[in-house]
Amino acid sequence: MGFGKPPAEFDERRLSVVRDSFGPSLRLVADTLSLRLDSVEATGEVATAPRPVHIAAGVLPAGTVAAQRITVAGLHDGRPVLRFRAHWYCTTDLGPAWDLRPTGWHVTVDGDAPLDVDIRFPVPLDRMAATSPSYTANCAVNAVPFVCAAPPGIRTTADLPQIVAALGPS
Structure with a gap:
């Protein structure tokens, strides 16, 4: 880089x-x-x-x-x-x-309903290297059942339901 x-x-x-x-x-x-x-x-x-x-x-x-x-x-x-x-x-x-900012994401949306959102990661900086991969991987891991249930072919996130974490027993 x-x-x-x-x-x-x-x-x-x-x-x-x-x-x-x-x-x-x-x-x-x-x-x-x-x-x-x-x-x-x-x-x-x-x-x-x-x-x-x-x-x-x-x-x-x-x-x-x-x-x-x-x-x-x-x-x-x-x-x-x-x-x-x-x-x-x-x-x-x-x-x-x-x-x-020390960590996190900043999202701005200009338009009819403008937004300015900060998403901070409440993790000490010395633990960030061990924690941050989860911020990327969790969505893909939680999408597995929906991708498997989808009809054959190429799918995008627009074709799938909103992906949220399953936090308890199924």
Whole structure:
């Protein structure tokens, strides 16, 4: 991801990988909302560490990349109608300063019913590496019975019921 490298070494090829990774999900959301996308584009920027940052993999020297912000946008008539933005960072102390939280997701929706939602992970940072994989895997694991019960063929999340955790005996 380029952490610890000079900012000029940001690999622009990463943008096409991120576009190709997140673009299909953005298109699925657009299809579900009956929005037509003409294209999907990705942009990126980096921020540096103003002082040395100690992480598990070593030290990021001051002035090197400590964060990257990637935006994947679905465009219609040349303007973004859906946008996914990811911040990947090793510290929240950055130059230039970015509005980052220690953990969690921030969701904003502009439209007829605007939303601005923060979802924080109530886990100490020293336990985050052991806990965070569950935030990604749980939905897929809980979808297994619905996928198995679905008719043969390719299915998307739009074809399945809302997936919620089964927290007790079946």
